[in-house]
Amino acid sequence: MEHETFIKIRRDLHKIPELGFKEYKTQAYLLHYLHQLPGERLDIKTWETGIFVKIQGENPKKMIGYRADIDGLPITESTGVEFKSLHEGQMHACGHDLHMSIALGLITHFVSHPIDDDLLFIFQPAEEGPGGAEPMLATDIMAEWKPDMIIALHIAPEYPVGTIATREGLLFANTSELFIDLEGKGGHAAYPHHTNDMIVAACALVTQLQSIVARNIDPLDSAVVTIGKITGGTVQNIIAETARIEGTIRTLSVESMVKVKERIESLVKGIEVGYQCKTAIDYGSMYHQVYNHEELTNEFIKFAGANENINMIVCREAMTGEDFGYMLKDIPGFMFWLGVDSGFGLHHAKLNPDEKAIGTAIDLLSSYIEYKSK
Numbered sequence: 001m002e003h004e005t006f007i008k009i010r011r012d013l014h015k016i017p018e019l020g021f022k023e024y025k026t027q028a029y030l031l032h033y034l035h036q037l038p039g040e041r042l043d044i045k046t047w048e049t050g051i052f053v054k055i056q057g058e059n060p061k062k063m064i065g066y067r068a069d070i071d072g073l074p075i076t077e078s079t080g081v082e083f084k085s086l087h088e089g090q091m092h093a094c095g096h097d098l099h100m101s102i103a104l105g106l107i108t109h110f111v112s113h114p115i116d117d118d119l120l121f122i123f124q125p126a127e128e129g130p131g132g133a134e135p136m137l138a139t140d141i142m143a144e145w146k147p148d149m150i151i152a153l154h155i156a157p158e159y160p161v162g163t164i165a166t167r168e169g170l171l172f173a174n175t176s177e178l179f180i181d182l183e184g185k186g187g188h189a190a191y192p193h194h195t196n197d198m199i200v201a202a203c204a205l206v207t208q209l210q211s212i213v214a215r216n217i218d219p220l221d222s223a224v225v226t227i228g229k230i231t232g233g234t235v236q237n238i239i240a241e242t243a244r245i246e247g248t249i250r251t252l253s254v255e256s257m258v259k260v261k262e263r264i265e266s267l268v269k270g271i272e273v274g275y276q277c278k279t280a281i282d283y284g285s286m287y288h289q290v291y292n293h294e295e296l297t298n299e300f301i302k303f304a305g306a307n308e309n310i311n312m313i314v315c316r317e318a319m320t321g322e323d324f325g326y327m328l329k330d331i332p333g334f335m336f337w338l339g340v341d342s343g344f345g346l347h348h349a350k351l352n353p354d355e356k357a358i359g360t361a362i363d364l365l366s367s368y369i370e371y372k373s374k
């Protein structure tokens with residue numbers, strides 16, 4: 001298959017990144033392309049800013065699903081490429097532009113190269129937040145077109161082009177956002193005894209939160225509690241009445257996620273008493289772990305490993321979060337890493353994947369899907 005078309009598509013999509021559930025231009029671009037394809041065996045339905053695309057098989061015994069996420073991130077791009085983002089402060093810094101172009105490449109191939117089984121391609125919004133996989137699963141469309149197995153990929157900047165990496169079982173962690181608001185009593189910096197300082201309370205809480213992984217989680221398990229942002233106060237000589245802590249929780253087991261949250265809530269209650277303040281906790285978006293189906297994943301590892309153009313790696317699990325985990329919770333399948341050889345990692349303003357990986361993925365997945373339909 002010629003892949004230049006899908007490199008151009010990737011660049012077009014890279015110019016128009018949009019945040020979760022606001023992917024209007026992205027959806028319009030994808031629909032415009034899809035409606036130019038032969039439509040005899042193609043059925044297209046939309047949900048919010050997402051798209052379902054069914055390709056009718058010639059003698060279907062099952063349906064094979066494939067998911068591509070479509071949203072960008074609130075990052076100001078600094079790659080310097082000619083096709084850089086036209087949307088100020090937004091960027092495809094997680095490779096979803098590649099994910100979409102690969103999906104379109106697969107659809108284009110199977111429209112003109114029919115197989116026995118039905119295919120379902122899902123263009124999912126809001127993977128970066130607040131999460132589109134779980135509500136898409138609950139749609140009437142998904143109830144009608146629920147696949148028997150499902151596949152997805154994610155670009156991996158650290159691997160060279162031609163490398164595929166995955167593993168059976170746990171691949172990506174359970175994740176949860178974390179927002180903690182503290183409210184005390186503000187006042188003049190010269191009279192701290194008349195106030196309840198939420199800057200001091202927030203700093204104390206951040207320090208205490210770091211004890212959770214060190215002292216409450218089994219050392220043979222893994223967890224992360226990262227605080228990435230603290231806001232509070234107005235000027236240097238006013239004691240802050242409010243403060244807000246924002247972070248993320250990552251765990252390799254569901255049980256550890258429950259334990260981490262229990263400890264957070266206990267520590268926050270202690271801050272309420274110790275600093276005489278009010279608190280509120282919001283866990284925001286929560287993503288279920290990506291847990292690869294053992295038999296399907298091992299079959300794919302063997303299939304990819306037999307391809308002379310692929311360097312197949314059985315990798316370790318990662319603390320990355322992905323709402324594809326909700327689909328794998330409901331449908332047997334797997335996710336894998338696609339090497340794109342970038343000097344800058346995921347969510348970096350200079351992420352610049354090697355576009356040759358698009359062809360690698362289209363060729364591998366088209367042959368694998370054909371194999372699964374025999």
